[in-house]
Amino acid sequence: MSTSLPPMSQRGFLRWLWRQLTSMKTALILLFLLAIVSIPGSYFPQRGTNPILVDQWIADYPTFGPIFDSIGLFDVFGSPWYSAVYILLFISLIGCVVPRLGVHWRAMRSQPPPAPKNLSRLGGDTFEIEGESDAVIENAHAFLKKNHWRTVIGEDADGSRWVSAEKGYLRETGNLVFHFSLILILVGIAIGGLFGWRGNVIVREGEGFSNTLTQYDAWGGGRLSSAESLPEFTFTLESFNVEFERGNSQAGAPRLFEANMVVDRPGEQGSTTHLVEVNEPLVIDSAKVFLVGHGYAPHLIVRDSKGQVVLDDAVVFLPQDGNFTSTGVVKVPDSEPQLGFRGLFLPTSAISEELGPHSIFPAPDDVSVFLGAWAGDLGLDSGVSQSVYTLNVDNMTQLGLESLRVGQTWQLPDGSGSIELAGFERWASFQIASDPGKELALIAAILAIVGLSLSLFIQRRRVWVKVGQVTEQGPSSRVKVEVAGIAKASGHDAIEQVDNIVETLKGRSA
Amino acid sequence: MDFVNSVELADASNNFVYASMVILFLATISFSVSFAAGRRRVPQIEVFSRRVLVESSGSQVHESEVELTQLDPGRRAANIGMSLTWLAAVMLLMGVLLRGVWAGRVPWGNMYEFSISSALGILVVFLVWSTQRDLRWLGLFVTIPTLLTLGMAVTVLYTESAQLVPALKSYWLVIHVFAAIIGGGAFTVGAATAGLSLISGKGWFTQLPSREKLEGLTHKIIAFSFPIWTFAVVAGAIWAENAWGRYWGWDPKETWAFITWVIFAAYLHARSTAGWKHQKASVIAIVGWLAFLVNYFGVNIFINSLHSYAGV
Numbered sequence: 014m015s016t017s018l019p020p021m022s023q024r025g026f027l028r029w030l031w032r033q034l035t036s037m038k039t040a041l042i043l044l045f046l047l048a049i050v051s052i053p054g055s056y057f058p059q060r061g062t063n064p065i066l067v068d069q070w071i072a073d074y075p076t077f078g079p080i081f082d083s084i085g086l087f088d089v090f091g092s093p094w095y096s097a098v099y100i101l102l103f104i105s106l107i108g109c110v111v112p113r114l115g116v117h118w119r120a121m122r123s124q125p126p127p128a129p130k131n132l133s134r135l136g137g138d139t140f141e142i143e144g145e146s147d148a149v150i151e152n153a154h155a156f157l158k159k160n161h162w163r164t165v166i167g168e169d170a171d172g173s174r175w176v177s178a179e180k181g182y183l184r185e186t187g188n189l190v191f192h193f194s195l196i197l198i199l200v201g202i203a204i205g206g207l208f209g210w211r212g213n214v215i216v217r218e219g220e221g222f223s224n225t226l227t228q229y230d231a232w233g234g235g236r237l238s239s240a241e242s243l244p245e246f247t248f249t250l251e252s253f254n255v256e257f258e259r260g261n262s263q264a265g266a267p268r269l270f271e272a273n274m275v276v277d278r279p280g281e282q283g284s285t286t287h288l289v290e291v292n293e294p295l296v297i298d299s300a301k302v303f304l305v306g307h308g309y310a311p312h313l314i315v316r317d318s319k320g321q322v323v324l325d326d327a328v329v330f331l332p333q334d335g336n337f338t339s340t341g342v343v344k345v346p347d348s349e350p351q352l353g354f355r356g357l358f359l360p361t362s363a364i365s366e367e368l369g370p371h372s373i374f375p376a377p378d379d380v381s382v383f384l385g386a387w388a389g390d391l392g393l394d395s396g397v398s399q400s401v402y403t404l405n406v407d408n409m410t411q412l413g414l415e416s417l418r419v420g421q422t423w424q425l426p427d428g429s430g431s432i433e434l435a436g437f438e439r440w441a442s443f444q445i446a447s448d449p450g451k452e453l454a455l456i457a458a459i460l461a462i463v464g465l466s467l468s469l470f471i472q473r474r475r476v477w478v479k480v481g482q483v484t485e486q487g488p489s490s491r492v493k494v495e496v497a498g499i500a501k502a503s504g505h506d507a508i509e510q511v512d513n514i515v516e517t518l519k520g521r522s523a
Numbered sequence: 524m525d526f527v528n529s530v531e532l533a534d535a536s537n538n539f540v541y542a543s544m545v546i547l548f549l550a551t552i553s554f555s556v557s558f559a560a561g562r563r564r565v566p567q568i569e570v571f572s573r574r575v576l577v578e579s580s581g582s583q584v585h586e587s588e589v590e591l592t593q594l595d596p597g598r599r600a601a602n603i604g605m606s607l608t609w610l611a612a613v614m615l616l617m618g619v620l621l622r623g624v625w626a627g628r629v630p631w632g633n634m635y636e637f638s639i640s641s642a643l644g645i646l647v648v649f650l651v652w653s654t655q656r657d658l659r660w661l662g663l664f665v666t667i668p669t670l671l672t673l674g675m676a677v678t679v680l681y682t683e684s685a686q687l688v689p690a691l692k693s694y695w696l697v698i699h700v701f702a703a704i705i706g707g708g709a710f711t712v713g714a715a716t717a718g719l720s721l722i723s724g725k726g727w728f729t730q731l732p733s734r735e736k737l738e739g740l741t742h743k744i745i746a747f748s749f750p751i752w753t754f755a756v757v758a759g760a761i762w763a764e765n766a767w768g769r770y771w772g773w774d775p776k777e778t779w780a781f782i783t784w785v786i787f788a789a790y791l792h793a794r795s796t797a798g799w800k801h802q803k804a805s806v807i808a809i810v811g812w813l814a815f816l817v818n819y820f821g822v823n824i825f826i827n828s829l830h831s832y833a834g835v
Contacts, residue, residue: 037796044789048782048814055778055822062772090773202771211768258686270689291689292766303768444768451770458757462750469746469791504739 034101035108043102050098054089057081061088103199110192117185124165125179128477137497138515146480146492149518150174153478156517162476173481180474181501187467194461201454210234210243211446215329216250217310218438223247224300224445244298244447248276251286253439255307257375265336265375272304272441289443299447306442308332309339311358311382314433317348323430327438330358331402336372342404344391348430351391353404357383358437370416380419380437386412388429473501476510478518494518532625533683539618540639544673546611547666553604554663557597561660561730601659608662612646615673619643631700632687634823638676640700641819642669644708652712652744660731664715675820695762702755707815709748710787714812716741717805738801741808742794749787756780779818786811 033039058066067087071078085092133139142149150166153176157164162178169175212232216222224247226232226240234240256269272289276297289295295302310327317323323345330341343354361374362381370383389409393399415423422433476498483491496514498507619640623630630636649665652658687696720737722728731737759780764770771777790807793799 037792038799041789041792041796041799044785044792048785048789051778051782051785054773055775055782059773062774261683267688268686290692292693292695292762294765294768301768303766305768446768448764448769451764454770455761458760462753462757465753466750469750504742 031108034105037109040102040105040109043098043105046098047102050089050095053086054095057086057089059087059089061091103196106192106195110189113185114189117182117189120185121182125163125177125475127165127167128169128175128177128479130169132477132479132495132497135497135499137495137511139493139495140515140519141483141491141493142519143491145490146174146482149480149492149494150176150478152518153480153514156514157476157478160513169479171481173479175477175479178476181471182473183467184471184473185468187464187469187471190464191461191468192464194457194464197457198454198461201450201452201457204450204453205235205448206450207235207237209446209448209450210238211444213305213442213444215308215440215442217327217329217440218250218253220440221247221249222443229445238447244300246276246278246297246300248274248295248302250441251275253307253441255376255439267375270304270307270441272443274302299449300445301447303444303446304441305444306332308440308442309337309358309360309377310438310440311341311356312435312437313343313354313382314435315343315345315348315352315430316432317345317352317430318428323348323352325435329401329440330356334372335375336361337375338370338372340402342402343432344393344401344404346391346393350388350429351393351409352425352430353387353389353391353406353409354432355385355387355404359383377437381416382434383414383416384423384432385414386423386425386429386432388412388425472505474505474507474510475499475501476507476514478514532621536618536621536625537677539614539621540673540677543611543614543618544670544677546607546614547670547673550604550607550611551663551666551670553600553607554659554666557599557601557604557659558663558730560597560600598659601662604662604666605653605659608646608666609650611666612643612650615639615643615646626686628687629697629700631696632691633680633682635676635680635682637700637704638672638680641704641707642672642676644704645669645672645711646708648705648708648712648744661712661715661719664719665712668711668715690766693762693766695758695765699755699758699762702751702758706748706752706755707819709744709751710783710812710815713741713744713748714809716744717808717812720805721802734801738805741805745787745790745808745811749784749791752780752784752787756784775822776818779814779822783811783814783818786814 058070060067067082070087071082074081081087085094089095129135154164154166157176157178160180162180163182164176164178166174166176210233212226212229214222214229222228224243224245226243251273253273254269254271255267258264258266258268270291274287274289274295275284276287276295277284278297287295289302289304291304294304308329308331310329312327313324314322315324324343324347328341328343330339332339337358337360339358339360341356341358343352343356345352345354357370359370359372359379359381360377361372361379362370363373364370370381387404387406387409389406392405392408399405412426412429417423417432417434419434419436422431424431476496479495481493481495483493496511496518498511500507619630619636622636622639626632626636631640645665646669649658649661653661716737719728719731720734720741723731723734723737732740759777760770763772763777786807790804790811793804793807
């Protein structure tokens with residue numbers, strides 16, 4: 014940062030501010046800041062990707078949790094301070110690059126500067142050859158043209174003629190393309206953020222889904238996206254196949270997930286079947302359907318005190334660990350009194366003192382559920398919406414705990430009814446997303462890489478060839494030739510280029 | 524039959540990795556001997572003696588060659604070190620290839636495989652570069668981080684070969700990881716030259732190339748690796764779009780890849796900013812490499828990330 018004080022007048026001050034903002038040092042500092050402010054986003058759980066973990070974090074640290082939340086540490090990349098840094102960086106970038114655009118445009122259309130008076134001071138090579146001055150210049154000029162140098166021929170006051178040549182304009186072109194591509198990427202991200210949408214849905218085997226807002230478990234759309242613009246389609250999850258590693262190494266690691274889906278679209282005759290896998294999403298118009306998870310849904314049958322069936326359904330339980338120890342909640346509002354269950358579903362059951370009931374393998378080798386039963390008021394009539402995965406037991410009394418295997422029934426105490434584990438189903442979770450900005454972002458990213466490579470690998474060089482008459486006159490005419498060159502970037506030179514020219518001139522005259 | 528075959532392949536792969544570690548250790552010793560001997564060497568004499576070689580003819584050449592050997596006590600040890608490094612790279616390549624044959628897929632399914640491949644990446648970048656210019660002085664500072672990477676791989680990160688988790692079953696695995704390995708290897712070599720540029724000319728390190736020369740080399744290698752790293756990040760984003768439904772989601776691995784990218788972008792800017800070209804730029808290059816290390820080891824070990832799978 015320059016140490017000079019800002020000027021007093023308002024206009025002068027603004028100009029000073031602009032110059033500071035667009036200076037390379039400011040860009041450097043902003044780049045560092047961007048790196049530093051990104052770090053908490055990798056350490057703290059983020060609302061956008063893991064809202065459950067965020068709530069847990071805040072609950073675990075009641076003092077710091079809310080403070081960190083209020084300063085945006087759980088939503089770093091959407092926080093005002095993060096935005097401030099990258100917006101300043103992009104302003105600095107634009108302010109730095111736009112003026113260079115004009116400079117480069119003029120440079121591209123202008124001729125190389127005339128050769129310096131004294132070439133020998135630049136190193137290079139000086140030698141004498143036989144030939145006419147014009148012929149040597151022509152030689153050099155033809156060689157340079159053939160190798161794509163931009164050239165200009167001129168003459169000094171003392172009569173010596175020269176060729177001045179420059180190459181490597183693509184370096185700055187690449188540099189500018191790279192920086193403008195970064196702006197384009199940001200535009201692509203913004204378009205995706207404004208017009209894109211993304212929803213999650215859990216679908217049990219045999220169950221269907223139709224692409225309307227109400228069918229989603231969670232949906233988020235950009236400010237300018239609308240629920241009416243969702244592409245119309247329905248699908249049914251026919252079957253879901255999953256395999257796990259059974260060898261000693263990495264036992265339990267997933268080896269295969271695949272969802273067999275039947276898709277229907279309006280205006281299309283008949284259904285189509287698709288196999289959706291983890292790296293193989295289903296593409297429907299602007300939307301993509303991704304397979305993102307799976308789990309178990311125990312099929313439970315609940316009877317009330319009179320033996321009437323009040324619930325007969327597969328209830329989605331959410332996996333809590335790699336072995337699919339899953340938790341879930343069953344609410345039975347239609348019995349008298351109302352019944353509620355909290356449950357653990359274990360695909361391969363085990364009990365230890367340390368962990369309690371838990372699963373030791375993700376495949377359903379030895380299935381059981383552990384249930385806790387409550388009777389009383391579920392609180393569903395209070396008007397406050399409840400999650401299907403939590404049970405509010407404030408106005409309920411606990412009836413007891415029991416474990417069930419498939420086909421077993423638990424008679425609840427006091428004749429409150431019974432619950433039976435009839436079996437289990439699988440479910441798959443899908444993310445359905447549309448991002449209209451991603452193509453632009455991709456094209457911009459490719460442009461950025463091309464521009465970057467040009468700006469880093471192409472060197473800007475100037476070379477000069479100067480031909481003067483030799484003072485003493487011999488039988489055949491001889492000329493004195495000077496060849497020299499420079500590279501613009503430090504650490505580079507034009508020795509190879511100069512050598513090539515020298516070789517050509519000597520070779521052709523010999 | 525298949526089982527016997529597979530056990531043999533597994534053992535062979537591991538043996539090649541161990542063999543390459545032993546050879547690399549010997550290379551490190553050779554480079555150390557060269558380094559210690561070189562302390563007594565005055566750099567200018569070397570340049571001078573070379574010129575004699577070029578300009579003289581006949582028997583004089585012979586004489587000056589003898590002179591050269593006497594003037595360069597560490598040269599022979601450094602040459603042995605280079606040969607051993609080539610041999611270690613070949614051994615490691617065999618180890619990585621056999622691992623792939625054994626697993627029946629690209630050998631980048633877990634952190635162990637990724638680490639032995641990264642160690643190979645460092646050696647390949649160094650050795651290929653060494654065919655363009657004399658890098659014998661750098662050998663010691665490349666073999667040590669490579670050995671540490673391999674040591675980490677065989678002790679902490681070792682995983683029996685197994686199939687890929689479904690998320691990794693994509694040809695983008697090959698493209699994305701290959702670019703990350705080469706980019707990371709070059710960042711590591713760049714960190715070595717950057718670190719040396721900070722101490723060149725001081726104390727033990729008078730024999731190293733000049734500070735300016737080392738800074739120039741650092742710039743060259745980072746200019747090479749930065750576009751590759753950019754490509755690795757973009758390829759990862761394309762893959763993520765296909766597998767997870769978004770091309771960028773600030774997963775910790777993505778965040779740290781971005782941080783690494785930003786720091787090296789700062790390095791390149793620093794190189795063309797007055798007052799930042801020299802020591803400060805070198806420090807930035809080292810910080811960038813540290814961010815790369817966090818991205819590579821730290822995220823998998825300490826942070827819950829979508830990239831945590833298969834053992835670590």
